[in-house]
Amino acid sequence: MKTFKIFGVVAVVIGILTALTLESCSAEQVAAYKNKSGAQLWGENCIRCHTTPSPAAYNDTDWDTIGLHMQVRANLTKKQAKKIFDFIKSAN
Numbered sequence: 001m002k003t004f005k006i007f008g009v010v011a012v013v014i015g016i017l018t019a020l021t022l023e024s025c026s027a028e029q030v031a032a033y034k035n036k037s038g039a040q041l042w043g044e045n046c047i048r049c050h051t052t053p054s055p056a057a058y059n060d061t062d063w064d065t066i067g068l069h070m071q072v073r074a075n076l077t078k079k080q081a082k083k084i085f086d087f088i089k090s091a092n
């Protein structure tokens with residue numbers, strides 16, 4: 001009987017440690033995601049549906065319009081879209 005109790009305690013401790021590890025891991029991932037640069041977000045999001053058009057392919061006014069359009073298509077937050085299109089406009 002005593003052995004079973006110890007197993008129970010060990011299982012609970014492992015469970016708590018796993019929960020804590022997962023918790024801190026996801027918090028870090030959220031932070032890493034929030035800190036992504038426009039260039040990173042561009043590389044990760046804009047190739048999901050088509051090849052990324054070169055920043056030089058459009059002027060700033062066009063990119064503003066495309067930004068609104070692709071923010072909806074790519075399901076980006078306003079902040080992410082601003083980062084991406086600020087980056088693109090800095091590179092054209």
Ligand code: HEC
Pocket residue numbers: 042045046047048049050053065066069070071073074075084
């Ligand atoms: C969910 C799929 C999807 C994602 C993700 C996506 N696009 Fe698009 N994109 C499209 C489709 C579809 C079109 C064709 C026009 C239309 O029907 O909306 C398009 C067209 C374009 C065009 C041509 C101009 C226009 O507005 O039609 C540009 C430039 C463009 N995308 C840039 C981007 C950039 C930059 C990103 C990253 C922020 C991006 N796309 C992410 C689906 C996507």
